[in-house]
């Protein structure tokens with residue numbers, strides 16, 4: 001999906017909601033456990049319930065890899081089921097020396113390799129240029145680079161001063177010499193909303209993937225006030241607050257209700 005198409009979807013759906021598919025087999029409603037692929041059955045119901053409210057889906061790869069080959073099959077089925085008008089994110093947080101990164105890129109971007117054809121993958125920046133650019137070799141695919149993450153440990157390295165700046169600012173500036181905003185997004189935690197104005201100065205046109213509303217307590221209002229651009233410019237992720245809104249037979253209905261609350265708020269911010 002291109003920058004323009006993503007932006008158009010945001011204004012068409014009045015939403016910049018990304019639904020995180022952090023599907024934990026131990027948290028599935030019991031009535032799904034007799035399904036052939038319970039994880040996929042759960043994801044399918046969540047996607048059916050939220051596809052008109054969301055512009056993106058983000059399976060967190062850890063939840064699938066931890067299930068071995070079964071998990072990979074659930075991931076493939078899920079990715080194929082996501083409607084074409086939604087942007088897809090492999091939240092894998094990869095990055096290694098160049099030849100290894102090339103294989104990670106092949107895994108998520110070349111359907112003939114591992115059966116996956118994501119639009120984007122999250123990448124850790126700390127091994128530098130040659131660890132990131134192999135992902136950019138796939139035309140039309142996106143890198144979503146970790147900049148200022150939502151967790152408390154982000155202070156350990158990302159917030160360290162380097163001269164007049166902090167390390168995450170250098171990540172944001174340097175990475176923009178590797179790719180334009182049509183191929184490069186940054187991860188900024190919703191719990192870091194105070195830094196968003198500064199980040200917008202450094203990256204005025206890049207989309208930001210913002211996890212951390214819902215279960216982590218970030219404020220959608222603050223993120224939107226500081227992060228929205230004329231192109232939309234935000235993908236705000238919620239995982240647990242949507243997926244596990246109910247553990248009963250009404251789980252999809254309750255997931256929709258949670259997603260709808262976020263989408264309605266987003267529609268309001270987009271119209272301001």
Ligand SMILES: O=c1ccn([C@@H]2O[C@H](COP(=O)(O)O)[C@@H](O)[C@H]2O)c(=O)[nH]1
Nearest residue numbers: 060149150189211214215216238239240
């Ligand atoms: O800084 C980051 C980067 C990634 N994540 C991921 O986003 C979701 C958040 O899930 P919630 O249940 O909505 O808290 C999850 O997959 C994280 O691994 C993040 O939270 N922060």
